[in-house]
Amino acid sequence: MKLKSNALNQAIKFALATTTTAGLFMSGSVIAAEESETKVNKNVEKIAVVGSRAAPRSVADSPVPIDIVGGDELSKNGSTDMLDMLQAAVPSFNARQQPISDAASFVRPVNLRGLSSDSTLILLNGKRRHRASVIAFQGGGVNDGAQGPDISVIPSVALKQVEVLRDGAAAQYGSDAIAGVMNFVLKDASEGGSVSIRQGQYYEGDGDQTVVDGNIGLPFTDSGFANLSFQYKTADATSRTLQRPGATALIEAGNDSVATPAQVWGNPELEDDITLFANVGLDISDNSRFYMFGNYSDRTATGGYYYRNPQNRSGVYTDGNGDLLVGAMDGNADACPNIAITSANVLTQDDYINNVANNDNCWAFNELFPGGYTPQFTGEINDTSLTMGTEGEMTGSFLNEALYDISASVGRNKSTYTLVNTVNPSLGADQPLDNSFEAGSYIQLEKALNIDIAKLYDVGLDDPMNVAFGAEWRQESFEIVSGEENSWEQGVLATQGFSVGSHGFAGFSPESQGIYKRQSKAAYLDVEAYLTEDFLVGGALRYEDFSSFGDTVNYKLTAQYSVTDELSLRASHSTGFRAPTVGQANVVNTQTSLVNGELIQSATYSPTHPVSVQKGGVELDPEESQSFAVGGVYQSGDFFLTVDLYHIEVDDRIAQTDKLFITQDDVDSLQGLYPNPELLLGGSITFFANDFDTTTQGADVVANYSMDLLEGSTKFSLAYNYNTTEVVNAGNYTSDFKVKRLEKGIPEHRATLTVAQDWENVSMFVRANYFGEYFATHADEPDIGDTYGWSKTADAAVTFDLEVSYFATDSVTLSIGANNLFDTEAEKLQEVSADGSYGSRAVVGGIYYESGPFDYNGGFYYAKATYTF
Incomplete structure (x- = not known):
């Protein structure tokens, strides 16, 4: 039902007071009822503020498709990682485990609607969240080179809810909102709280996880609140490893220095992962409110690399010719x-x-590591943020009764990398005593100032027209801090065929060190009104100017028409953009890659670096998009259904190029432009480029039904996503293999069906997860047919999750559960190749494809105890 005049004005005040002018989002895609709310009233109507900064409305009145996932629902998952929790709750959201993927193992990239992780804007309490410093150099195809925010640092215990806007919104929020927007809303209670401990492990008996978290709401004087949350967790590494045949052959030949297994393929070890979140609000007058929120997070993760065989590893043990x-x-x-x-x-x-x-x-390195070696890679990720602001109602002047929000924010993410059990081959015998190298750091720093104003104007319609406008200033910097000298220096053997830099992940040299900055200024206008009692229209226009590449103008149009009290139709159209990140424009990195089954060092340079320019690199431009969506909402009694179709065109998409090999002609051309270009000969490089266009189409279906069953309360929830991407105008650096990964690397069909049951002292849910067919690949290795089985079309799969909770007292809840209850196996790598030799499984020392849509580690069970006060 539409809100009228005074009620509408009060509703807008409520919206700004709770989430700031960025807005709340809402949907019927609530998969499992929250225990406490369900026991009080299971039929409370869900209300949200849509992205247009207008009044709160019920889900059925939203002109754009939105999901809302409650904080309690997120915690109903065996995983302690926010990415896995969201994947179980939002079918169009995908996240993958990343074994042996450099820094991407520690900050995993994600996808919404099949687009890269930096095509989804992340908000915290309605304010833009800063990016991670980690760039996913091995991002599984669609995320190659993506640099999005680190969602995993946000603990579920700190959240009231997560809102997912599944619609382009760059005209409202600026860069990155091509696929949609995710808003993480922190708890704001001034009393009560909880403490919980959770312990679990995989069915295989490894990967033990321990999580202790808590939340407390405190009064902040008589007119405010301070809501504080913490989480501490550790996780052991997992191993889904197959002893490599080369290592077995060495042992059989009498080399007793080879480890068993020679390498570990699985999840990294997580140590001392500590996160603190605070959310503070204070009424400073009848018409104004102060707010502040932020976080401190720190964790250390250690993962492995591929085994270096002492009989054939080129650049260290051999010359590449045997x-x-x-x-x-x-x-x-x-x-x-x-x-x-x-x-x-x-x-x-x-x-x-x-x-x-x-x-x-x-x-020869056989003297130091006679049985070969496997480098270990440690990343320490430190994340901090702080936002402060004031909001309220203006009095006097032409803006009388207008609502304002003024804020300032800063966010910083630092990743520091250390390698152990490895060498800088060019140093020969002069290695560090502990074979340890600090490779350097990346630092992402972002600052922002925002002012937002919203006011109702009477223009002769049944309801006042809502007008919102505002401005934003942002500064983003990406810093490269060089590593210790022995991680990058060219030793005495550099000109004798030996690789340079700490092996596996070369340290950042002083020539790479630097701080790279960009500023942007933006202004927007957002208008929304009911033309009739049943017809809602809205529009937004945003101008943004960047110091690096210039300005851009984007718009958005929305509409919803109520056909009957039960049925409404909605549609939207928008343009959008994604600015290249400062990191993508300036990063320097060296990593190990598989090419034709062999490990090689591959360097990444900025697009304007002399080596990149030699291969065609030019300064990056922003991606540009157009989005179209139509849908409908049907609600009758306890039944709720939404169906939404979408079409997203993205031009000039930014991604890493495929590996480009340096030839003698390149070396000759680089003389005088780059020091010692002859050291690059035979190696490969990549850089970022605007190289292809895509068209993404799909459909979202969300359905909920509640009823009384089995002497309790039952809720059925279905969420389904169909998504397909077509690459058009593939450029000079996008191979057929990469096109196939972009088009088929994520399942086209994804669905979850959940049955949640509540009784007086017991609640439970069963969730079925369906993953359709997808193109499975491994370690970015090109598709070379069936000979070694590097890639294939993987079968569809179904997994089941289960949790049962017992309310022992009003304060104590005991829960047990399992993810992938029946231990559905991930797609396996080929064991024996078509020619009868070893297949890809043996070559990489792993059992499963790393590109699968669900956890390759198998079933996971857990127990949890929660004390609520």
């Missing part, structure tokens, strides 16, 4: 010729024993 790489520590390469590897264990060869092992000048 000969043992021997270096002269005095710089005279002629004194130490390479040695042909003629046996299964080079350590037993006479020429190795006489010319290397017993020669102080001639060096």
Whole structure:
């Protein structure tokens, strides 16, 4: 039912007082009822403020499709990671585990509606959330090079709810809102709280997780609140490992220095993950309110790399042509010729024993790591933010009774990388005593100032027209801090065929170090009105100017028509953009990649770096988009249904190029432009480029039905997403393999069906998760057919989740549950190749494809105890 005049004005005041002018979002996609609310009243109508900054409305009156996921619902999951919690609740949201993926293992990229993680705008209490400093260099195709915010630092215990706007909204909020907007709303209670402890592990007996979290609401004088939350968790590593055949062959040949297994393929170990969140509000007068919120988070994660075989790892052990790489520590390469590897264990060869092992000048890495080695990669991620502001109602002047919100925010994310059990090959025998290298840091820092004003104007319609306008200033910087010298220096063996830099992840050199900044200024206008009692229309216009690439103007139109009291139709059209991040425009990095089954070092440079320019790199431009959506809402009694169709066109999409190999012509052209370009010969590089366009189409279906059943309260919830992407105008750097990953790498069909049951002292839910077919790949290795099984069309799969809670007292709740209850297996890599040799499973030392839509680790069970006060 539409709100009239005074009621509408009060509703807008309520909206601004609770979420600031950025707005709340709402949907019927509530998968499991929250225990406490359900026991009080299971039929409370859900109200939200849509993205147009107008009045709160019921879900049925929203002109755009929105999901709302309650904080209690998020905690009904075996995983302690916010990404996994959201994936179980929002079918168009996808997140993957990232084993052996450099920094992407620690800050996993996500997808909404099949677009990259930085195509979804993230808000906290309605304010833009800063990005992570981690760039996903191995992002599983669609997320290659993505740099989005780190959602995983937000604990469910701190949240009142999460709102997911599934519609383009760049005209309202600025860059990144191509796929939609996710708003994380912090709890704001001034009393009560909870403390819980959760323990779980995978069915395989590994990956033990312990989480302790808590929340408390406190009064802040008589007119405010201070809501505080914390979470502490640890998680052991998992292993879904297969001993590599090369390592087995070495052991059989008498090399007793090979570890079993030679490497571990699985989730990284998580240590001392501590997160603190605070949300504070205070009424400072009858017409104004002060607010402040922020967080401090810190965690350390350790993962592994691929095994370096001492018989064939080029750039360290061999020259790439089958000969043992021997270096002269005095710089005279002629004194130490390479040695042909003629046996299964080079350590037993006479020429190795006489010319290397017993020669102080001639060096081979078999002397240091005779059984090979597997680098370990540790990342410390530190995340902080603070937002302060005031909001209220103006008095006097032409803006009398207008509502305002003025705020300032700062956010910082720092990732520091350390490698152990590895080498800088160019240093030869002069390695650090502990074989440890601090590789350097990335720092993302963002600052923002916002002013938003909303006012009702009587223009002769049944209801006043809502007009909102405002301005924003933002500054974003990306800093590269160089690593310690031995992680990047060119040692005496650099010109003798040995790789340069800490192996696996080369340290950032002083030439890479620097701070890169960008500023933007924006202004917007947002108007919404009922033309008739049943016909709602809205429009938004935003102008934004960036110091790096210039300005852009975007618009949005929305409409909803109530056909009957039960049925309404809605539609929207908008343009949008995503500015290239400062990190994408300036990053320098070196990582290890698989190419044709072999490990190689691959460097990433900025698009304007001399090496990139030699390969065609140019300064980045923003992505541009057009979105169209139509849908309907039907509500009758306890039954609720929404169906929404969408069409999103994105031009000039930004992504990493495929690997480009340096030729002798490149080396000749780079003389004088880049120091020692000959060291690049035979290696590969990537950079970021605006290289292709895509068209994404799909449908969302959300249905809920509540009834009394089995002497209790029952709720059925269905959420389904169909999503397909087509790459058009693939550019110079987008291969057929990458096109297939972009188009087929995420299941086209995704659905969840949940049955939630509540009795007086017991509640439970069962959730079925359906994942359709998808193109499974591994380690960014191109599709080379069925010979080794690097890629295939994976079968559809269904997993089940279950949780049962017992309310022992009014304050104590005991819960047990399981994710992937029946231990549905992820898609397996090929064990034996078509030619009868070892398949991809053996080559990488893992069992499952890393690109699957659900956790490859298998079933996970857990127990949880919660004390509420």
